[in-house]
Amino acid sequence: MRALVALVGEPVRRYLHRRIDAATADDVYGDVLLVLWRRLDDVPDDPNHALPWAIVVARQCLANTQRSERRRTRLVGRIIAIDPPSLTTDDPATNAAHATDRDATLRTALARLRRDDAELLRLWAWEELTPTQLAVALGITPNAVSIRLHRAKARLKAELKDVASAGHVTAKEGSTHAR
Amino acid sequence: MHDDDSRGDDALRARLRAADPADALAPLPPTWLDHRMEQLMTDTSTATAPEAPTPARSRIPRWMPVAGAAAAVAIAAAIIAPLALGGTQPTVEQLAAPEGGGLASGSCLALDAATIAAQDQAFAATVLEIDGDTVVLEVTETFAGDVADRVEVPQVDATSSDYSGVPFAVGGEFLVSALDGTVTGCGVTGADSPELRAFYDEAFGG
Numbered sequence: 001m002r003a004l005v006a007l008v009g010e011p012v013r014r015y016l017h018r019r020i021d022a023a024t025a026d027d028v029y030g031d032v033l034l035v036l037w038r039r040l041d042d043v044p045d046d047p048n049h050a051l052p053w054a055i056v057v058a059r060q061c062l063a064n065t066q067r068s069e070r071r072r073t074r075l076v077g078r079i080i081a082i083d084p085p086s087l088t089t090d091d092p093a094t095n096a097a098h099a100t101d102r103d104a105t106l107r108t109a110l111a112r113l114r115r116d117d118a119e120l121l122r123l124w125a126w127e128e129l130t131p132t133q134l135a136v137a138l139g140i141t142p143n144a145v146s147i148r149l150h151r152a153k154a155r156l157k158a159e160l161k162d163v164a165s166a167g168h169v170t171a172k173e174g175s176t177h178a179r
Numbered sequence: 180m181h182d183d184d185s186r187g188d189d190a191l192r193a194r195l196r197a198a199d200p201a202d203a204l205a206p207l208p209p210t211w212l213d214h215r216m217e218q219l220m221t222d223t224s225t226a227t228a229p230e231a232p233t234p235a236r237s238r239i240p241r242w243m244p245v246a247g248a249a250a251a252v253a254i255a256a257a258i259i260a261p262l263a264l265g266g267t268q269p270t271v272e273q274l275a276a277p278e279g280g281g282l283a284s285g286s287c288l289a290l291d292a293a294t295i296a297a298q299d300q301a302f303a304a305t306v307l308e309i310d311g312d313t314v315v316l317e318v319t320e321t322f323a324g325d326v327a328d329r330v331e332v333p334q335v336d337a338t339s340s341d342y343s344g345v346p347f348a349v350g351g352e353f354l355v356s357a358l359d360g361t362v363t364g365c366g367v368t369g370a371d372s373p374e375l376r377a378f379y380d381e382a383f384g385g
Contacts, residue, residue: 001220005212014201030215037219063321070328074269103198114360115272115325116299125195139296139323139383153191 001037007047008054009033011127015058018126024065031061044136052129052137059137109159117152124149269328271315274300274357276333277364287365292381295367298356300324301379303371306351309334314347316355322383330355332362354379 012032016025035057036043044053110118123129123137131149135142196202288294295301301323304316316330332355334347347353352371356363369375 002216005216009212010206013207014204017201017204018199033215033219063325067328070269077268103194106194106198119325121195125192126199126201144297153188157187157191 001040004036004040004043004050004054005033008036008051011051012054012058015055015127016062018122019062020066024069028058028061028065031065032058035061048130048133049136051127052133052135055123055127055129055137056139105160105163109156109163112159112163113152113155117148117155120145120148120152121156271329271331272327273331274355275361276335277362277368290366290378292378294365295356295378295382296323298323298358298363298367299360300326300357301355301383302326302330303352303354303379304330306347306349306353309347309349316347316353319352322379324357 013025013029016028016032019025020028032054036054039057042053044050110121113121120134120138123134129137131142131145134145134149138145140148301321302318303320303322304318307315307317307329309315312334314332314334316332318326318328318330332347354369354371354375356367362368366375
């Protein structure tokens with residue numbers, strides 16, 4: 001188990017931190033470790049396959065957490081709609097806490113892609129999975145991975161161009177006003 | 180030409196990496212992991228744990244007060260979080276109907292688990308409502324891909340329907356698959372029957 005965690009632990013933790021706020025990420029990481037521990041016999045022998053396999057586990061843990069989170073938020077939303085509390089603390093800083101604003105164009109372009117395309121690109125660039133590892137993580141053939149990856153890259157490039165040309169005018173305007 | 184492509188890919192990857200939200204994330208201290216691993220390995224609830232179960236000293240488990248406190252914190256957080264974050268709406272995504280209802284093309288192969296395993300998205304859902312031609316599905320279980328809380332699909336004509344001959348009806352439970360944003364016909368999507376469920380289980384190791 002220690003060998004497995006040494007191999008996949010940090011990459012999986014980073015995977016989670018890229019997709020949810022820090023506190024929840026470490027909670028979910030705890031869940032993932034528990035699942036890995038319980039399913040130690042199912043871990044692929046090939047060390048190359050262990051990481052994508054662990055990422056699949058992490059994705060499921062993350063999806064479960066997000067689903068129950070959304071369900072709870074909806075329920076509370078209904079309660080608040082019936083009996084609204086007197087104060088609201090709508091702090092935009094909290095909303096943006098998780099976002100990194102270094103490349104807004106890229107974020108917008110990524111957000112415009114189909115979710116599966118965007119996730120494939122993230123796994124490719126952030127998790128740095130090889131096509132074979134991507135195939136394990138997504139449960140498809142390496143051939144299908146390369147086709148989808150090629151398509152997703154082309155779509156992202158097109159969206160980047162689109163967002164950049166649309167945003168160019170406003171960006172210029174913004175900088176003039178700032179002066 | 181090909182060189183241009185790979186150069187463009189490298190630049191794209193570099194740009195994505197520069198926006199990696201976890202690039203400044205410090206690794207956990209080794210002590211955290213040691214502590215956590217110790218907890219896992221001594222957890223008596225796992226079947227493989229080597230330790231003998233501790234004798235029950237009282238009817239109330241020792242973790243009860245802790246769980247109670249945790250629950251209280253969770254409830255408080257649940258009330259505060261939506262106030263701070265706003266969003267109370269379920270996520271919704273749209274999927275397109277298969278061309279010609281899937282069946283009209285006449286090119287369906289025999290249904291097998293491999294076809295189902297190759298889908299981008301696969302999920303179980305209950306029909307929440309039908310608004311004109313739009314069917315709103317509440318997702319109950321996700322097998323593959325990223326699926327929103329609710330999915331909207333166009334209703335298909337009952338006569339040409341390929342959803343195993345069962346058009347969506349309110350309250351009905353379905354197994355749905357989609358490829359590239361389009362619901363897959365040819366019997367892959369259909370009412371949640373033991374037969375279809377068996378294929379999904381085989382495909383996704385359920």
